[in-house]
Amino acid sequence: MILLQPDIIIVAIGTNDIFTRLSTDPDSTPETYQVTIAKIFNKLQLKLPDTPVFTIGMTTSLRKYAHIRFGNFLPQQDIVEAVFNDYNNILRKLTEEYKFSYVDIPSQWPINVEESWKFCADGIHPNNEGYDLITEILYDALTSIVLYPEQKMKQ
Amino acid sequence: MRRYGSPVFIWITIVCLNVSFLLPSALTAKEIVVAIGDSNTQADTHWTVYGHRNTVQGGWVTRLENLLEKDFPDEYKVMNKGINGDTAQGVLRRAQRCDSSTT
Numbered sequence: 001m002i003l004l005q006p007d008i009i010i011v012a013i014g015t016n017d018i019f020t021r022l023s024t025d026p027d028s029t030p031e032t033y034q035v036t037i038a039k040i041f042n043k044l045q046l047k048l049p050d051t052p053v054f055t056i057g058m059t060t061s062l063r064k065y066a067h068i069r070f071g072n073f074l075p076q077q078d079i080v081e082a083v084f085n086d087y088n089n090i091l092r093k094l095t096e097e098y099k100f101s102y103v104d105i106p107s108q109w110p111i112n113v114e115e116s117w118k119f120c121a122d123g124i125h126p127n128n129e130g131y132d133l134i135t136e137i138l139y140d141a142l143t144s145i146v147l148y149p150e151q152k153m154k155q
Numbered sequence: 156m157r158r159y160g161s162p163v164f165i166w167i168t169i170v171c172l173n174v175s176f177l178l179p180s181a182l183t184a185k186e187i188v189v190a191i192g193d194s195n196t197q198a199d200t201h202w203t204v205y206g207h208r209n210t211v212q213g214g215w216v217t218r219l220e221n222l223l224e225k226d227f228p229d230e231y232k233v234m235n236k237g238i239n240g241d242t243a244q245g246v247l248r249r250a251q252r253c254d255s256s257t258t
Contacts (some may be wrong), residue, residue, distance in 0.1 A: 002253040004189055004234065012192035016242045036243040043250045054194075066202050121202035124196055127209050135218040142219075149226070 002047045008146060009044065012056035013037075014087050015124070019061075020113070021083060021105060023073060032150045034090045052146050053100040055091055056138065058085040059109045059126070062116060066123025103136055103141045185232040188223070190216045191246055196237025 016051075020028035044053055060081050063074040074080050088106055095102040110116040117123075119130035126134060171248050190196050198214025213235050220233035238245065 004187055004249060006189040006234075008188040009188040010170050010190045010192075011246070012190065012196050012237075013246050014244050015195060016240055017244075020242070024207065033243055036247050039192065040243065040247050040250055041191075065204055081185065099206070108184065117207070121207045121209050122204045125198070125202045125209065127203075127207040131198070131209055131211065131214045131218055133220065134215045138215065138219060139222050147223075 002043070006019060006048070006051060008052050008054070008142070009048070009056045010056065011040070012058075014091060014097065015058050015061070018083055019073070020089050021087075022044070022075060022080065025121070030086050030090055033087060037091060041094060041100070053095075053098070054141060054145075055095045055100060055105055055137070056103045057088045057091060058084055058103055058132070059105045059119075059134075060116070062113055062120055062123040063122065064113055064123070065117055070124065101141060101145055102117045102140050105137055107121050108133070108137055186230060188219070188231055188233040189236055190219070190233060191236040191249075193237060193241045194239040197235060197239055198237065199239070 014033060015035045017028060021030070021033075044051070050100045059075060061084070063080055066074055082108070092102045092104070107130075110119065119126055119133060121127040121130070195214065196216060198209060198216070201208055201210055201214065203209075213220075216233055216235040216237070220231070223231040223233065236249075
């Protein structure tokens with residue numbers, strides 16, 4: 001990603017870190033996630049100091065439906081939600097510390113499992129409606145922070 | 156009249172035509188947006204359970220590129236760097252690989 005010399009970077013990572021955590025892998029903890037994300041951010045800040053970076057918060061997986069395709073590896077829904085909240089808070093906090101922009105998808109995503117399912121393809125990945133919603137929220141963030149000022153200058 | 160058929164004239168004409176084709180792309184270099192992540196970013200499959208489906212290859216990345224193209228024609232290129240199953244460690248390794256190959 002650094003070699004590409006991007007003008008904008010969007011980082012959306014952590015769902016699989018959460019899954020390994022939920023699978024009780026002792027090496028995968030919120031602390032290791034925090035340290036790793038900080039290393040990524042350090043590198044981006046060092047190598048691409050003028051490039052705006054956006055991070056995308058993760059949407060909670062749905063145990064009730066994920067097991068149909070992925071097997072019954074997720075614990076109870078309230079535990080899943082709590083772990084997603086922990087990791088999203090880490091991502092948000094670090095994003096703010098590094099003066100990047102956190103795109104708060106989770107706060108605009110339905111909390112209710114059945115409502116959330118309308119935006120989900122398989123309990124983990126979004127469907128068309130889910131991707132539409134993510135894109136809409138992300139585009140609003142991009143527009144207000146990096147796209148709109150440029151558009152304004154051209155007018 | 157003869158000089159228009161000369162090899163030199165033909166060569167110059169070909170070079171000018173080639174340059175005229177190259178110039179627009181050179182003058183309108185697109186801004187690059189890199190999206191890095193896991194399967195939610197890569198979105199290369201049409202996951203489905205009970206008919207809930209993603210039918211757009213590339214998920215939010217493709218949709219973002221379409222929106223940018225609509226509002227800012229020819230200004231942005233969005234690159235999908237999502238890898239199924241990737242973790243924060245994987246992203247860090249990718250960043251470090253890029254780093255070591257530049258030094």
